[in-house]
Amino acid sequence: MSAPIIRPAPPGSDTPPALALHHVDKRFPGVHALKDVSIEIRPGEVVGLVGENGAGKSTLMKILSGVYQPDSGEIRLNGQKTRFVSASDAMRQGIGMVFQEQSLLTNLTVGENIYLGNEAQFTRFGIVDWRALYAAASRQLAKVQIDADPRTRAEDLDFAARQMVELAKALTLEENAPGHLVILLDEPTSVLERAEIDILFARVRALRARASFIFVSHRLDEVLELSDRIYVMKDGAVVAELAAAEADVTQLHHWMVGRSLQAEYYREPLQKPYRDEIVLELDRLGHQGAYRDVSFKLHAGEILGIAGVIGSGREELTRTLAGFAPHDAGRLLAAGREVKLRTPAEAVDIGIGYIPRERRVEGLVLFLPVAANITLGDLGTLTKNGLIDTREEKRLAQEWVQKLRIRTPGIHTLCLNLSGGNQQKVVLAKWLNARARILILDHPTRGLDVGAKEEVYELIRAVTAEGVAVILTSDTLEETIGLSHTVLVMRDGAITHRVGAEPGHKPQQVDLIGHMV
Structure with a gap:
């Protein structure tokens, strides 16, 4: 099925996208991972990204986070052409990431994790001002409305709370990044219960004034619930772009895998x-x-x-x-x-x-x-x-x-x-x-x-x-x-x-x- 590309009108035509990729290609030995991919994320928007394993989502996210560099095409940040030479460079330019596997070091405190790699702002003559670091960490935790002591070890938090700390860590970028933040959410709900997912979604919606989001998930119903627009990828290419309000799970499944979601999804006739x-x-x-x-x-x-x-x-x-x-x-x-x-x-x-x-x-x-x-x-x-x-x-x-x-x-x-x-x-x-x-x-x-x-x-x-x-x-x-x-x-x-x-x-x-x- 060849899906139409649906492009909803942007909320403000004079406002450039917070982040855009134009005609990006990426190859690895024997694999054409990304094929002429173009996407854009507008200020304050949540964009869903779906596709089968191997569709190119991970490669695309790694390019956006500076881990990989594209072979061709361009990246624009707030309307200006740029490139991310490394993950730290992407972070300096306002691109944050919340990982599925979580990047927190569980033997460190919450505050240490939030400012890991950025302790220099609290350091003088080689001595860390812990009181200042933990006070700053408390301000970051307040942004995601989590009531946690920044001196608590990460291992003592449950998974949902650690996911919120990941989000707070990503929001520290706004202290130094020059423009609007873009936060990449990589399967953030994969091991959360429904009540915890509701809390995470509420935090994301509340943070739209500060950041735009790309939400990657295999749970199509959640992508439809949280996103404003959705990009569907298959075999390294974008095959559909549509408003979430105009889509349903069956449509997304068809575009992802090239066949309809079968009524016998669980192979009941084979039982x-x-x-x-x-x-x-x-x-x-x-x-x-x-x-x-x-x-x-x-x-x-x-x-x-x-x-x-x-x-x-x-x-x-x-x-x-x-x-x-x-x-x-x-x-x-x-x-x-x-x-x-x-x-x-x-x-x-x-x-x-x-x-x-x-x-x-x-x-x-x-x-x-x-x-x-x-x-x-x-x-x-x-x-x-x-x-x-x-x-x-x-x-x-x-x-x-x-x-x-x-x-x-x-x-x-x-x-x-x-x-x-x-x-x-x-x-x-x-x-x-x-x-x-x-x-x-x-x-x-x-x-x-x-x-x-x-x-x-x-x-x-x-x-x-x-x-x-x-x-x-x-x-x-x-x-x-x-x-x-x-x-x-x-x-x-x-x-x-x-x-x-x-x-x-x-x-x-x-x-x-x-x-x-």
Whole structure:
């Protein structure tokens, strides 16, 4: 589908854009990352930027933040042609960034983080005036309306509060930048709850007098909610620009992936009945301070979804099953045999694979190639006399790349250089190669675009059809319901509800929410 380029009239024709890119191109070896890209951000505006993984969003953001320089084209700031020779140069010119992964150093105080790298203004004869620094940090925190002591260590704040500190840090640029600020929001809501998202959005709206924003997110409904205009990217090019008020999720999905958002998004027609075989049984399982009296039976080929808010106990329960937090009450039986999983290695030994929410931290070794990551969970079968059979490793890696349709230049490509969706496929391949019979999926589609999510859903359906059992915790109730055979609801560490979720008989979200809160 060739989408029309819709250009709403600017609010003030005499006011130049706060930031504009004209005909920007960027190439890397073998990849044409950006193709003749032109965008503009007007003063006080929130611009949404959406696209599949690999569409060019990350490259574009790195050019705007000074990490990369364009091969051709120009950048204009407040109507004047400029260039960003480095990230620090972009910051000096008023370009700030709030990262998805967060850039705060958790062992430093909030104030130290806010002025990290800019302590010189508070330093005389090599001595930092901490009272002045913390007073200035308090003023920055007031801008984002967060009640936090700047002397508090960043590690003592929750994730939502740290995200606000990131925003306050970006706003320090207005003290030295000559013009209007532009703040890049890179997936800032990916691990926030709805109430926290509402607070963040309220702060962004309140700050429009000081700054313009570019909002990058895979959550299309949030992009529509916050943005004034939206740019859609595909294959390194801008394929649509439109007013958010004139768009909907289905339109954006179509332009992003080139096909309609299917009614069977969660591949419900592929959901097969699970088998009678019980692969895991929990009998009044408990972990002090986290959950208690949890009982259920997991069957081969079953997807068991666990719903609940933060603090419900579901995260701690899944980490017990992955070997990170041994239970201290009740019984855990795998294939009929009682076990206590004291380490992740013990979980792997009984056929449990864990796909964590932080795949880049816990799921992959980013600086190892695809082949090494795929075989990492089963090195024993590849090793003889202390040496890895590289020929067999290559064969297995190529087999899984082909089977899971992992898009990579080759099996020797570093996982660091893959898109999020393909990184997730590598993690899945690792456990399937290790012959895991139970997969714990902890927010498996976090940070993935809609096209990549569909591919992950299809893979989940395929592995359960072969008898692999899945325990699923998800970002959304919709995903939990759509994928699962059975849904358990947890609140305050206990199971409060369980319901079947067969195709055509899925429970409604509202029916579950009452048992969650």
